[in-house]
Amino acid sequence: MSQDSLYRQAADTYGPSLDRLARAYELDPDARRDLLQEIHLNLWRSFAQFDGRCSLRTWVYRIAHNVATGHVIRQRRIRSRLVSIENLDTMPGNDQGEGAASQAEALERLSMLIQRLKPLDRQIIVSYLEDMDASSIGEITGLSPANIAMKVHRIKNILRRWFGEGGFHAE
Amino acid sequence: MPSEFPMNNPRNIWQSQPTEPFKMSTDEIRRKAQQLQRKARLGAVSWITIGLFLCVGFARTFARTHEVVPRIGWGLLSLWGIYGAYQAYKWIWPGKLPLDATVGTSLEFYRSELERQRDYVQHVWRRAGLTFCFLGLAIVLVPALIQSLGAPRLLRNAVPFSVLAAIWFAIFWPTRKRAQQKLQQEIEELRLSGTENRS
Numbered sequence: 001m002s003q004d005s006l007y008r009q010a011a012d013t014y015g016p017s018l019d020r021l022a023r024a025y026e027l028d029p030d031a032r033r034d035l036l037q038e039i040h041l042n043l044w045r046s047f048a049q050f051d052g053r054c055s056l057r058t059w060v061y062r063i064a065h066n067v068a069t070g071h072v073i074r075q076r077r078i079r080s081r082l083v084s085i086e087n088l089d090t091m092p093g094n095d096q097g098e099g100a101a102s103q104a105e106a107l108e109r110l111s112m113l114i115q116r117l118k119p120l121d122r123q124i125i126v127s128y129l130e131d132m133d134a135s136s137i138g139e140i141t142g143l144s145p146a147n148i149a150m151k152v153h154r155i156k157n158i159l160r161r162w163f164g165e166g167g168f169h170a171e
Numbered sequence: 172m173p174s175e176f177p178m179n180n181p182r183n184i185w186q187s188q189p190t191e192p193f194k195m196s197t198d199e200i201r202r203k204a205q206q207l208q209r210k211a212r213l214g215a216v217s218w219i220t221i222g223l224f225l226c227v228g229f230a231r232t233f234a235r236t237h238e239v240v241p242r243i244g245w246g247l248l249s250l251w252g253i254y255g256a257y258q259a260y261k262w263i264w265p266g267k268l269p270l271d272a273t274v275g276t277s278l279e280f281y282r283s284e285l286e287r288q289r290d291y292v293q294h295v296w297r298r299a300g301l302t303f304c305f306l307g308l309a310i311v312l313v314p315a316l317i318q319s320l321g322a323p324r325l326l327r328n329a330v331p332f333s334v335l336a337a338i339w340f341a342i343f344w345p346t347r348k349r350a351q352q353k354l355q356q357e358i359e360e361l362r363l364s365g366t367e368n369r370s
Binding site for chain 1: 180181182184185186187188190191192193195197200201203204207276277278279280281284285288361
């Protein structure tokens with residue numbers, strides 16, 4: 001398959017996920033549009049050397065997350081305030097108690113939570129929210145499935161606290 | 172099991188958020204990529220030009236000066252200009268950079284980015300050729316200041332510059348050290364995660 005058709009296929013299949021991923025890394029709408037464009041540009045460029053050694057999905061997410069990570073790293077002042085999943089899990093005062101009043105409010109709360117995390121942990125939570133299993137997340141991030149499982153367990157704890165005990169089903 | 176309360180299920184909330192389709196065609200993306208490449212080249216060319224401009228400017232002063240000591244100073248400053256141009260070519264010329272974000276896992280990519288940043292912070296003095304700059308300035312300015320000892324007005328004029336330089340030095344070193352330590356700490360944490368994976 002040519003570079004263009006591989007890109008087209010990836011953009012058609014994962015377009016909405018990439019848009020959501022950009023939202024996990026950038027709250028400002030204009031900057032987010034730029035980030036999304038940068039992701040698509042890098043994706044298109046990368047398909048010149050796609051060798052099929054990993055799945056299209058892994059390739060797409062790896063590049064998207066890496067471009068977005070570069071974006072976070074460039075904002076040095078913001079990066080210095082980011083925390084890990086472990087920090088967030090042990091931090092007091094995250095409990096929001098009852099569930100959100102509306103979908104928009106819930107989404108805002110979730111985005112706020114994601115924005116506080118360091119890039120690698122942000123990738124894990126976003127991949128988890130995109131319904132990926134531990135081995136797929138491991139392929140993208142390079143972390144072991146055991147490490148991912150531990151982090152996902154913590155993510156579930158945090159989400160349970162942030163979104164109320166009753167409604168959230170952590171499977 | 173899917174939640175009956177979509178508002179309380181973070182996966183539902185996340186996946187049901189409205190998204191906008193990305194509207195650029197592959198031709199537009201290709202054009203944009205070329206445009207960015209041109210922009211990056213232009214940026215690099217401007218830095219190289221500034222370096223060369225400084226080099227020529229200081230070299231002209233070097234040629235016009237007859238005393239040996241200031242000549243050495245102007246010569247060093249001229250070298251600083253050409254060194255700056257070379258560094259700009261080496262580090263920011265597009266195509267000299269690796270095709271970022273493509274091959275490695277996120278862990279490798281993140282670590283390499285942090286290492287790049289740490290190296291930049293660590294070697295910023297060398298990369299900016301500040302030795303040439305400050306040594307050249309000192310050689311040019313100190314004899315002039317000594318000569319002006321008889322004229323306190325000239326000395327008074329040099330005070331703001333000296334104070335600013337002292338403040339810059341006092342801030343530069345600790346800030347650089349702190350940034351380097353923070354980056355190193357994060358790199359070590361990531362390295363530990365990588366080691367855990369292999370074991």
